[in-house]
Structures are given as structure tokens and as C-alpha cells.
Amino acid sequence: MSTQTESAVRYEKDADGIVTLTMDDPNASANTMNEAYARAMEAAVDRLAEEVGAEGSDVKGVVIASAKKTFFAGGDLKGMMQVTKADSERIFAEVEGMKATLRKLETLPVPVVAAINGAALGGGLEIALATNHRIAVDAPSVQIGLPEASLGLLPGGGGVTRTVRMFGLQTALMEILLQGPRFKASAAKEKGLVDELVATQEELLPAAKAWIQANADIEDAAKQPWDRPGYKMPGGKPSSPAMAAFLPAFPALLRKQLKGADYPAQKAILQAAVEGASTDFDTASRVESRYFVSLVTGQNAKNMIQAFFLDLSAINSGSLRPEGVEKYVAKKVVVLGAGMMGAGIAYVCARAGMEVVLKDVTIENAEKGKNYSAKINEKAISRGKLTQEKSDELLGRITPTADPADAAGADMVIEAVFEDPALKAKVFAEVMPHLSPDALLCSNTSTLPITELATGIEDADARDRFIGLHFFSPVDKMPLVEIIRGKETSDEALAKAYDVVLAIKKTPIVVNDSRGFYTSRVIGVQINEGLAMLGEGVHPVSLERAATQAGFPVGPLQISDELNLELMVKIRKQTLAAYEAAGVEAPKDGAYPVVDKMIELGRSSRLVGKGFYDYDESGKRAGIWEGLTEVFPPAEQQIPFVDIQERMLFIEALETAKCFEEGVLTSAAAANIGSIFGIGFPARLGGAAQFITGYEAADGSIGIEAFLKRANELAEAYGDRFTPSAYLEELAAKGEGFPA
Numbered sequence: 001m002s003t004q005t006e007s008a009v010r011y012e013k014d015a016d017g018i019v020t021l022t023m024d025d026p027n028a029s030a031n032t033m034n035e036a037y038a039r040a041m042e043a044a045v046d047r048l049a050e051e052v053g054a055e056g057s058d059v060k061g062v063v064i065a066s067a068k069k070t071f072f073a074g075g076d077l078k079g080m081m082q083v084t085k086a087d088s089e090r091i092f093a094e095v096e097g098m099k100a101t102l103r104k105l106e107t108l109p110v111p112v113v114a115a116i117n118g119a120a121l122g123g124g125l126e127i128a129l130a131t132n133h134r135i136a137v138d139a140p141s142v143q144i145g146l147p148e149a150s151l152g153l154l155p156g157g158g159g160v161t162r163t164v165r166m167f168g169l170q171t172a173l174m175e176i177l178l179q180g181p182r183f184k185a186s187a188a189k190e191k192g193l194v195d196e197l198v199a200t201q202e203e204l205l206p207a208a209k210a211w212i213q214a215n216a217d218i219e220d221a222a223k224q225p226w227d228r229p230g231y232k233m234p235g236g237k238p239s240s241p242a243m244a245a246f247l248p249a250f251p252a253l254l255r256k257q258l259k260g261a262d263y264p265a266q267k268a269i270l271q272a273a274v275e276g277a278s279t280d281f282d283t284a285s286r287v288e289s290r291y292f293v294s295l296v297t298g299q300n301a302k303n304m305i306q307a308f309f310l311d312l313s314a315i316n317s318g319s320l321r322p323e324g325v326e327k328y329v330a331k332k333v334v335v336l337g338a339g340m341m342g343a344g345i346a347y348v349c350a351r352a353g354m355e356v357v358l359k360d361v362t363i364e365n366a367e368k369g370k371n372y373s374a375k376i377n378e379k380a381i382s383r384g385k386l387t388q389e390k391s392d393e394l395l396g397r398i399t400p401t402a403d404p405a406d407a408a409g410a411d412m413v414i415e416a417v418f419e420d421p422a423l424k425a426k427v428f429a430e431v432m433p434h435l436s437p438d439a440l441l442c443s444n445t446s447t448l449p450i451t452e453l454a455t456g457i458e459d460a461d462a463r464d465r466f467i468g469l470h471f472f473s474p475v476d477k478m479p480l481v482e483i484i485r486g487k488e489t490s491d492e493a494l495a496k497a498y499d500v501v502l503a504i505k506k507t508p509i510v511v512n513d514s515r516g517f518y519t520s521r522v523i524g525v526q527i528n529e530g531l532a533m534l535g536e537g538v539h540p541v542s543l544e545r546a547a548t549q550a551g552f553p554v555g556p557l558q559i560s561d562e563l564n565l566e567l568m569v570k571i572r573k574q575t576l577a578a579y580e581a582a583g584v585e586a587p588k589d590g591a592y593p594v595v596d597k598m599i600e601l602g603r604s605s606r607l608v609g610k611g612f613y614d615y616d617e618s619g620k621r622a623g624i625w626e627g628l629t630e631v632f633p634p635a636e637q638q639i640p641f642v643d644i645q646e647r648m649l650f651i652e653a654l655e656t657a658k659c660f661e662e663g664v665l666t667s668a669a670a671a672n673i674g675s676i677f678g679i680g681f682p683a684r685l686g687g688a689a690q691f692i693t694g695y696e697a698a699d700g701s702i703g704i705e706a707f708l709k710r711a712n713e714l715a716e717a718y719g720d721r722f723t724p725s726a727y728l729e730e731l732a733a734k735g736e737g738f739p740a
């Protein structure tokens with residue numbers, strides 16, 4: 001056996017002539033696409049080519065393996081945040097260099113096998129796609145896919161070119177590239193991304209070597225399908241009749257899927273795939289590199305990498321959690337109120353393995369709440385995603401009750417009764433005597449300030465354990481939980497709440513107490529801005545379309561119908577009262593007359609079957625109410641479409657800045673993730689804080705200065721509420737962003 005260390009890639013040949021290239025970056029806990037890797041892999045493949053080509057070579061085949069927990073972690077995303085258009089040619093050359101190595105590996109005359117021991121996402125899968133056979137361990141940690149699109153990128157390491165040739169345009173685009181799903185090993189096998197599964201890590205290398213032994217003499221085994229004579233692309237080339245029928249409809253389909261919002265990555269993927277499919281492999285690969293470079297040097301990828309990689313991984317690794325508090329595990333939780341929210345909260349807690357006591361005023365209510373979990377499980381079972389046994393276990397952990405004594409020994413309470421401070425105080429008082437002495441006390445209130453609610457806890461010494469845990473509806477689907485720290489909330493309580501949110505597989509953001517916390521406050525100003533525009537004469541169809549094309553999931557009229565205008569009036573009253581208490585005159589809000597008019601017309605919500613939209617008997621939306629343009633006649637001269645969009649985006653961003661200024665927010669990650677996951681801020685813009693610091697103006701200038709300039713323009717045209725605060729001006733002057 002000969003061994004040579006090639007820094008990031010080890011080269012070992014065994015007695016059977018099988019060479020194993022083990023990726024093992026000496027300077028990191030994971031293998032990534034860095035310069036050291038690129039050089040080491042190139043050297044290893046060059047050496048292989050030389051050995052295999054030498055007369056009398058005994059090399060039978062090659063295994064690509066990893067010595068890390070993941071197979072390969074993909075591109076250097078942090079580095080990508082720094083690149084600009086000026087770096088385009090350098091990056092193109094680097095990408096082409098790495099791809100040449102993979103192409104050389106894939107065209108060796110001996111079979112090459114990928115031994116996938118852990119996650120192979122993005123660049124990791126692209127390495128594996130350049131082998132002749134992929135074997136993966138069937139373990140939960142093994143995730144396989146090309147998720148680049150979700151970061152505003154495209155798989156530029158051959159991922160587009162090879163998946164199109166493996167699966168055909170339609171399948172590659174629809175099932176792998178455009179949405180970038182991450183497959184479990186078994187699903188990847190079903191899809192055909194993986195050829196073989198083994199049950200354990202120990203079986204992996206032997207299985208890889210066994211495949212080489214069995215295929216060493218089969219000529220085609222060392223050839224990729226697209227390098228074999230007579231290869232035909234599955235589904236046909238773009239010029240084939242079947243494809244010619246499918247392709248023209250595709251951009252429209254994609255636009256519909258993205259609701260018309262501008263996601264450059266999806267467009268580039270589509271282009272690269274179609275253009276690449278019409279040509280030979282090497283040209284296709286170069287086309288793919290070009291599109292990759294245009295994306296990676298653009299602002300959209302930076303926005304998305306910031307939010308979905310940097311911010312999200314920081315939050316998940318505890319960046320917003322106070323240090324020095326031991327990791328907390330809640331075993332028994334009492335959920336007070338088994339309504340819509342309580343039922344959902346009980347489900348996610350039980351799913352995470354906690355024992356749940358679900359309490360309501362009557363046992364019937366509580367049982368109805370538990371039944372919500374049963375229904376979710378039934379659906380999951382019918383889809384083959386859950387076994388009956390696991391379902392029974394989960395349901396067995398939920399005890400419905402009307403008796404506070406069932407809270408005995410619980411280490412956590414989550415209150416979700418009606419939005420009434422006196423009732424909330426009462427239900428806490430009922431269970432307090434039964435709880436474990438240091439139990440965490442949480443309220444799921446969506447509007448009541450936490451500091452005030454805490455005073456409802458009779459035992460003043462317990463108020464530092466009181467905290468807001470704001471879930472979003474529907475609880476089982478929405479990924480965010482906003483943790484609200486009241487004035488008296490301790491570090492310990494905050495750390496515990498953070499641990500609980502992670503344990504139930506949700507993403508926590510931490511904010512300081514304020515009316516509407518962070519998320520409700522920001523979505524509130526956006527809806528009001530939208531309704532004000534309707535009142536000013538913006539056409540309702542333009543308004544809704546502008547919102548979805550900006551990347552909001554729905555328009556302001558649709559949200560208002562869901563939210564219920566009566567509720568908005570209630571919140572308005574609280575807001576106005578707060579202004580009055582502070583002795584400050586409340587700013588005029590153009591939304592108020594619109595709301596009042598609609599209520600007067602009896603069109604307050606989807607709930608009553610009538611709002612800005614019409615609804616059929618089953619509650620299904622049936623289009624914008626025809627009478628709306630009579631009540632709010634569209635102005636003859638419509639304001640620019642981009643202004644409609646930017647008024648909604650800027651008003652949210654400026655309110656976010658205000659939250660920083662007031663100390664409600666202390667972290668850009670919380671603002672970005674909170675705004676995207678909680679209230680549908682456009683993902684393509686990377687969140688409400690990133691929208692300010694990474695703002696890209698129409699003239700191509702980027703950054704906070706460009707944001708301020710545009711905000712001042714909007715202020716001039718539409719009112720003072722768009723005038724940036726001194727705080728933002730100062731941030732820009734200092735050349736700083738928000739705290740991370």
C-alpha cells in the first residue's frame with residue numbers, strides 16, 4: 001500500500017489496485033471549495049491520470065471518500081459575500097479550473113465511485129455527479145441535493161449540465177434545480193441521484209470497492225452515459241418535438257410559481273439548462289459557469305446568502321442566546337388554552353418528545369385541541385410520512401384536561417387563552433401552585449406588552465421567569481418563534497426559552513418588549529401603507545400585483561381580509577392610546593378611512609365572507625370585490641408601479657430601523673429572519689435589515705447611502721414617514737451596518 005498526503009485530499013492505493021481519494025481539509029472541520037482543496041484535488045487527479053495511463057497500470061478504479069462528518073460542504077459562501085463584478089474573470093477561471101478537474105476524473109478509463117458518508121449538498125453532490133456510481137449511507141445526516149437556488153445561485157460546478165443529461169430538462173429543472181430540495185438518502189436513491197444505499201458507515205467503503213471489483217472489466221462502467229456513443233438526452237433535446245411543446249410554456253409556469261417576483265437564480269438556471277441542453281458537454285459546462293459568475297457577483301445572491309446561510313446558521317447555533325446558562329431541556333409542558341394556537345403548540349411540543357398537558361375550560365375543548373394533532377398525524381400517515389406507532393406515541397404524550405392540578409411538576413407553561421390580560425393572569429394563578437418551583441412562564445400573546453403581563457403574576461419573585469413566546473399560525477407549519485424579553489425577564493429564562501424553541505425545531509428570534517414586538521409592528525405598517533394607497537387611488541389590482549411581484553407572499557388587501565379589519569381597529573385604538581399617554585400627536589394614517597369605510601359596508605373579513613375580496617360559500621377567494629373601484633375610484637394618473645412596491649418595502653425597512661433605534665431589535669439576523677419567516681418580507685431581498693444595508697438602487701449603486709437617497713425621494717413624493725431617522729443617517733455616516 002502506498003500513501004501520500006496531498007494536504008486536503010489523501011491518495012491511497014490498496015493491494016487490489018483501488019485508489020481512494022479521501023477529502024480531508026487539514027484546516028477545517030468540513031471540506032469546502034477552497035483553494036487548498038482545488039489544488040489538492042487537481043494534483044490527485046493528475047496523478048491518477050498519469051498512473052492509469054502508464055503502461056501496465058494496475059489501477060482498477062477510484063473511490064472518492066471523505067474523512068469529515070459531511071461528504072463535502074460545498075462552496076465558500078462567506079467568500080462569495082465579498083466578490084464584485086470586477087472579480088468576474090478571476091472567478092470564471094477558478095470555476096473552470098475546478099470543473100476541468102472533475103471532467104478529467106469523470107473521463108478516466110477506470111470506474112470512479114462516490115462514497116457518500118454525510119451531507120452532499122451543492123458542490124458536494126456536484127463532485128459525486130462526476131463519478132460513475134454513487135453509494136450513500138442511509139442515515140438521517142445524509143442529505144443530498146442542489147439547494148443553490150435557495151441562496152440565489154446556480155449549481156455552477158457541473159450540477160446543471162450533469163443533471164440535465166441524467167434526467168432530462170423537465171425533471172432536472174422541476175424536481176432538482178429550480179427549487180433545490182434536499183433529499184434524504186432513500187429519496188435520493190428513488191430519484192436516481194444515488195445508485196446504491198448501505199445501512200452503516202462501516203459498509204460504505206467495502207461496498208464502493210466491491211462495485212469496482214464487479215465492474216472493472218465492463219467498459220461502459222467507466223463511462224458517463226453522456227460520453228457513451230449513441231447517448232440520447234432523456235426527454236429529448238430542446239429542439240425535439242416533445243420539448244418544443246413544453247419549453248415555451250415554461251417561463252410562464254416559472255413566473256406563476258414565483259408569483260412574478262424577480263428571482264435571478266431561477267431565471268439563470270432555466271437559461272443555463274436550456275442553452276446547455278442544445279450543445280455539447282464542454283460548451284454547456286462553460287455556459288453554466290458564465291451564468292454562475294453573473295449570479296455570484298450580483299446583489300441577489302448576497303442578500304440570500306446573508307439571510308439563509310449566515311443569519312440562519314448563526315441563530316441556530318445560538319447567536320441570540322445569553323451565554324453561561326446550561327442547556328435546558330423541558331420535559332413536561334402545560335399549554336393553557338386549546339384553541340387554534342394552543343392546539344398547534346401542543347402538537348409541536350409533543351412531536352419534540354415533551355409530555356404535554358393541554359388545558360382548557362372544559363375537557364371537551366381540551367380534547368378538541370388534542371384532536372388537531374390526531375388530524376395532522378392522519379394526514380402524515382396517509383402520505384407515508386409517519387407510522388401508526390409513532391403517531392400513537394405522539395398522541396399518548398398529550399393529556400387533555402380541565403383540571404389545573406394536572407400541571408403537577410411541569411417545568412414550563414405556554415399560555416394561549418384569549419387576548420385578555422385579566423384572563424391571562426387568572427389562568428397563570430390557577431396553575432402556579434402545581435408547577436415545579438423554577439418553571440418557565442411563557443405567553444403566546446400577539447399584542448400585549450410582556451412587561452405588563454408579567455405584573456399579572458402574583459408572586460413578584462417569579463416575574464423574572466416570565467417571557468413572551470410568540471408563535472405564528474398555523475403553528476405546525478410556520479418556522480418562526482419570536483421570543484420577547486420583558487423588562488424583568490432574566491438571562492436564564494431567555495436562554496431556556498431559546499433552547500425550547502430550537503428543541504421543537506423552530507427558529508427563534510429574540511426581541512425586547514414593545515407594542516407589537518417586532519413582527520406585528522412591521523407588518524402593521526406595511527398593511528396600512530397598502531390600504532392608504534388604495535384610498536389614494538392606486539388600482540386594487542396593481543396594488544396586489546405589485547406586492548406579489550415584489551416578493552411578498554400575498555398583497556395587503558388579501559392579508560387584511562385574513563386578519564380582519566375589526567381587529568385592525570382594535571389595534572389602532574391601542575396605538576392611539578399609547579400616543580396619547582406619551583403626550584405625542586399620532587401621525588395621520590391614510591389607512592384608517594379605508595378601514596372604516598369597509599367596516600361600514602359590512603366587508604370586514606374573510607370570516608364574514610366579504611372583504612376587499614369576494615368569497616364563495618366554502619370560504620374560497622373568488623376575486624377582488626367588483627364594487628371596490630366604485631368606493632375607492634382609481635386615480636387617472638397611477639403612481640409608478642415600482643413606487644407602489646417600494647412604499648411597502650421601505651415602510652417596513654424604516655420601521656425595522658426604528659426598532660433598532662429603540663432597542664427592540666439588537667441583531668440584523670433577528671430582523672432578517674424574523675421579517676422573512678414571520679411576516680413574508682421578500683426572501684430575494686434577504687430580509688428587512690439587509691434591504692437597507694444591501695439596497696440596490698435603479699442606477700446600480702448599492703448600500704445604505706443608496707437606501708437613504710431613495711427614502712428621501714419617497715418622503716418628498718409621499719410624506720414624512722419615509723424620511724430616514726438621524727439614527728440611520730449616522731449609521732451611514734459611520735459606514736456601519738446594524739449589529740450582526
Ligand code: NAI
Binds near residue numbers: 338415427445
Ligand atoms: P382561540 O380563541 O382559538 O383559543 C383560545 C382558547 O383559550 C379557547 O379554546 C378557550 O376555550 C381557551 N380558554 C379561555 N379561557 C380559558 C381558561 N380559563 N383556561 C383555559 N383555557 C381557556 O385563540 P387563539 O387564536 O388560539 O389565540 C390564543 C392566544 O394566542 C391569544 O393571546 C392570541 O393573541 C395569541 N396569538 C394568536 C395568533 C393567531 O394567529 N390567532 C398568532 C399568535 C398569537
